[in-house]
Amino acid sequence: MSWLGARIYDGVMRVAERRHIAAWRQELLVGLSGKVLELGAGTGANLGFYPKGLKRLVLLEPDPHxxxxLQAKLHSGHLAAEVSEASAESLPFADHEFDWVVxxxxxxxxRDPExxxxxxxxxxxPGGKLAFVEHVLDPSDERNRKRQRRYQPVWGLIAAHCHVNRDTRASIESGGFKLGRIEEQRMSIGPRIVRPMILGVATRSSI
Ligand SMILES: C[S@@+](CC[C@H](N)C(=O)[O-])C[C@H]1O[C@@H](n2cnc3c(N)ncnc32)[C@H](O)[C@@H]1O
Structure with a gap:
């Protein structure tokens, strides 16, 4: 993400947050407990939704801007959290260290979802949970799927390597998680290629 991308991120997301995403964050994060790791915490959009009394909260964000x-938001609030610059593909933590990943x-x-x-x-x-809100390859509209695949190269360039053509639900399931709660949603604003969303909670298999 460029300096400018980080600077305008919250503003660009504002209407989508108000209409949809903030409510989904609230729904998913309210029940968290124990040791929590958030990947790609960005500018800290989830900070206001974490419940009090977590044992540990670690926020990963590899992009310096x-x-x-994120750090500025943390300093101006009351939430205690550790911040790490690690990337999701190589986590500097021991096996089985967390109760939740967000x-x-x-x-x-x-770079590599698998x-x-x-x-x-x-x-x-084992039995730990992954809470997710993600925009995805359209599960029900073939025309939109074609559009998503067609525009991916351009979208990736303008939106900091974001992918609109990923079947994240399938990746979560084939990654050793059992989907508990899963909702397919569609945002009412924004480019059609980013509107299909999934949110839910998946449980880590015991092996
Ligand atoms: C679209 S933003 C979402 C930020 C935040 N999670 C939110 O809900 O608003 C994507 C974030 O993922 C981060 N990111 C990109 N590649 C990553 C990786 N390999 N590991 C962890 N985070 C990554 C980006 O730096 C960026 O902050």
């Missing part, structure tokens, strides 16, 4: 904004609008951006999910699986305890 996004991380600077990914919101991140699996679309990571490697990231392997790492998430490794650092979660």
């Amino acid at each position: 996004m991380r600077a904004r 990914c919101t609008l991140v699996l679309c951006s990571v 490697a990231s999910l392997r790492e998430i699986h490794r650092v979660l305890r």
